[in-house]
Amino acid sequence: MDTIFLHGLKAETIIGIFDWERHTKQTLIIDLDMGTNIKKAALSDRIDDTLDYKSISKRIVNFVEDSSFQLVETLTEQIENRHAQLSEVDLDAHDFSIQTSSDDAANSDSAAVHLQDV
Numbered sequence: 001m002d003t004i005f006l007h008g009l010k011a012e013t014i015i016g017i018f019d020w021e022r023h024t025k026q027t028l029i030i031d032l033d034m035g036t037n038i039k040k041a042a043l044s045d046r047i048d049d050t051l052d053y054k055s056i057s058k059r060i061v062n063f064v065e066d067s068s069f070q071l072v073e074t075l076t077e078q079i080e081n082r083h084a085q086l087s088e089v090d091l092d093a094h095d096f097s098i099q100t101s102s103d104d105a106a107n108s109d110s111a112a113v114h115l116q117d118v
Contacts, residue, residue, distance in 0.1 A: 001035045001036070001037065002035070002036055002037060002038040002039075003033055003034065003035055003036075004033075004034045004036055004038070004050075004051050004053070005031070005032070005033050005034075006030075006031070006032040006033075006034070006053055006056060006057055007031040007032070008029060008031065009029070009030040009031070009032070009057050009060060009061055010027055010028070010029060010030075010061075011027070011028050011030065011060075011061045011064035011065050012025040012026070012027055012028075012065055013025060013026065013028060013064050013065050013067055013068065013075075014026075014067075014068040015028065015067075015068070015069055015070070015071075015072060015075060015102065016070065017070050017071070026102055027102070028064060028072075028075075028100055028101065028102050029100070029101045029102075030060060030061075030064065030079065030098065030099070030100050031098070031099040031100075031101075032056070032060065032079075032083070032097075032098055033097045033098075034051060034056075036050075036051055038050060056083075059082075060079060060082070060083070063078075063079065063082055064079070072100050072101075072102060072113045073113050075100060076098055076099075076100040076113045079098050079100065080098055083098070099113065100113050101113075
């Protein structure tokens with residue numbers, strides 16, 4: 001199995017449990033690793049034979065920006081659920097992992113949730 005990486009997707013959203021977090025959008029960074037077979041695309045050199053990174057990133061960023069969860073854990077799980085639905089419909093991605101991080105959380109450089117679905 002091959003892996004396609006989409007790292008550093010940025011989305012502005014309302015996330016958090018504190019009052020100030022419920023009124024101020026925060027920037028989240030989303031890293032997505034998708035297991036797929038790239039052989040057909042490598043041979044044909046056609047976008048139709050691989051994952052459309054632009055479409056995937058646009059869908060995920062739009063979903064995150066339209067959301068308003070309290071926990072990064074919930075958001076990350078919902079991204080996984082949405083991605084799984086998209087995979088069944090029009091993506092050929094199987095195994096994937098997601099990491100969602102925020103620079104504004106926990107008085108640290110970064111707080112992150114990593115979800116691995118195999």
